[in-house]
Amino acid sequence: MKILIVAPAWIGDSILAQPLFIRLHQRHPGLQLDVLAPAWSAPLLSRMDEVGRVIDNPFAHGEFKPLARLRLGRRLAAEAYDRAIVLPNSWKSALAPFFAGIPVRAGFLGEARWGLINRVYPLDEAAAPQLAQRYARLAEEPGESPQQALAQPRLSSTARQQASVREALGLPAAIAPVVFCPGAEFGPAKRWPAQHFAALARQLGGPVWLVGSDKDRRLGDEIETLSGGAVQNLCGRTTLAQAIDLIAGARLVVANDSGLMHVAAALDRPLIALYGSSSPAYTPPLSPRAKIVSLGLPCSPCFQRACPLGHLRCLTDLTPELVLASLGESGISADHVRP
Helix, strand or coil: CEEEEECCCCHHHHHHCHHHHHHHHHHCCCCEEEEEECHHHHHHHCCCCCCCEEEECCCCCCCCCHHHHHHHHHHHHCCCCCEEEECCCCCHHHHHHHHCCCCEEEEECCCCCECCECEEECCCCCCCCCHHHHHHHCCCCCCCCCCCCCCCCCCCCCHHHHHHHHHHHCCCCCCCCEEEECCCCCCHHHCCCHHHHHHHHHHHCCCEEECCCHHHHHHHHHHHHHCCCCEEECCCCCCHHHHHHHHHCCCEEEEECCHHHHHHHHCCCCEEEECCCCCCCCCCCCCCCEEEECCCCCCCCCCCCCCCCCCCHHHHCCCHHHHHHHHHHCCCCHHHHCC
16 A cells, blocks of 8 residues: 655644554555655654655645646656545645546545545544544544544654754753743744743753744744843754754753644653644644643634734733643643753
8 A cells, every 4th residue: 555645834733644644554554655745844754653755745835836736746646656645625735646646535625626635534623623633534434433542643863863963053962951942833823922931941940942943033032131041042053853853852841832842742742832822622732741731711712823902811921930830730840840
């Protein structure tokens, strides 16, 4: 059996697809599972044991380029896949498997993709409230109930990889830091305030490392300044693979609802996950070591990029003291995370 997965574009969603990959291997021993994904996500997918090969999906969000998609489909045709599973809901994401002539093209109907998707799965949001549950259902037959509980995502990170990235960045090799992930690609309504991250760092004590993309560099600089030197800003200094290996060595991770939050969960790190405008009922970290902290205000989740009411109380009122208190509630004592 050869299956092609058309992957989502977000880091977090890609990790939430891993339970689907695990279930497919359980159902099809000897499966070759390849993933069509943006090049930037290849380092992430390569850390999943279930993925055989990552094929570059060169199209940016919203790009049509029908001739280029046709050429991609023809290249995929040579692989003779038995099945494609299309995770994004857009009709454009279903074109390459269609052009490749893959006989079974499975997914949710999405943007009225009749014909492009020829094995259509009904979407029962009440029965599968989590995105990972919806993805995992695509391993079963349409209408068939899941046979197992959702598998926990797992990313690999060796001691050698962790040592190598620390050496490359000039970081101490023998310490277990607290890692903060202050960014959230979706928008500011998912980002805990910089002053809260800084205050929490001062209370936890060092070392505290900030990890994120180049887009988070300015935010990291602000947190570093407000903390009075309690944190070291590494945002924008790492590749995705290096970020994975830094997080893998953390004694605690504090993160917004973001891709790196799901990375921490998949690395089985003690994790405090901060939710504001988004919903932990839809995209929770899939780890027993994660503690979700959310105020549950009447106005949230709003799923907006910026607070529509202009106050962002769902995160500003979520104080560092509440986060510290949540450590004990999660079984992670404050003494345990202090150096």
